[in-house]
Amino acid sequence: MSDKDNNVDPLLIQGHDYDGIEELDNPLPQWWLVTFLGTIVFGFLYWIYYEPLSGPTLMEELNEDLARIEKIQEKNEAQAPKLETVNFATLIDDSEAMGRAKVHFVAKCATCHGQQMQGLIGPNLVDKYWIHGKGTPEAMVGVIRNGVVEKGMVPWKGVIKDSEINEIVAYIISKEGTEVPNPKAPQGDKVD
Ligand code: HEC
Numbered sequence: 001m002s003d004k005d006n007n008v009d010p011l012l013i014q015g016h017d018y019d020g021i022e023e024l025d026n027p028l029p030q031w032w033l034v035t036f037l038g039t040i041v042f043g044f045l046y047w048i049y050y051e052p053l054s055g056p057t058l059m060e061e062l063n064e065d066l067a068r069i070e071k072i073q074e075k076n077e078a079q080a081p082k083l084e085t086v087n088f089a090t091l092i093d094d095s096e097a098m099g100r101a102k103v104h105f106v107a108k109c110a111t112c113h114g115q116q117m118q119g120l121i122g123p124n125l126v127d128k129y130w131i132h133g134k135g136t137p138e139a140m141v142g143v144i145r146n147g148v149v150e151k152g153m154v155p156w157k158g159v160i161k162d163s164e165i166n167e168i169v170a171y172i173i174s175k176e177g178t179e180v181p182n183p184k185a186p187q188g189d190k191v192d
Helices: 028-048 058-079 088-093 095-113 136-144 162-174
Strands: 010-017 021-024
Touching: 088 095, 088 162, 095 162, 136 162
Parallel strands: none
Antiparallel strands: 010 021
16 A cells, blocks of 8 residues: 555545546535526526516516606606796895805805806806707706706705705896806807
């Protein structure tokens, strides 16, 4: 008996000895096996659910989600004050409302639109050029509530009360055409 035989490696596959070359049994780690078998079980259940049991397709799931979002939006719209009933001209004459609007503007909007609305990161709000909806009060309320996230305009819905967003819009309208230092170059379409 050689030294080797006295000290048999437990992983050695007995009898697999070819011209002195021996085979080891290298078992896969437990965690790996469990994960692997888990994916097979998952794949099988997944297939059962979506094929024989005809689970919803991706398109159907998407449409369900979109319908749910639409319902939530409709509910929110129904709760928002009706814009047709907001009189922006009256708001402009309401000095308390304009005071509140100015505080909001300086605190929340001026960083991007400038203290005088001359435009910085965000567009100039006192010129005649508008990116969204020709600068109508309704369009402004929409942009301010919903934001233009991909362009860096923050949605303020839920942060500023709807009634105060209306006041801010009236405040912006009241500043239209004012002379401002370093106005930002026009963006969007000219509205006369
Ligand atoms: C983080 C920067 C940022 C802040 C803060 C911000 N805005 Fe904006 N805003 C933008 C950008 C950028 C745009 C341009 C969006 C686009 O290109 O579609 C924009 C667009 C607008 C528009 C539409 C302009 C147009 O030409 O159609 C209005 C109105 C507006 N912002 C009002 C506000 C008000 C009111 C506040 C504060 C409550 C505010 N913004 C805060 C960045 C900002």
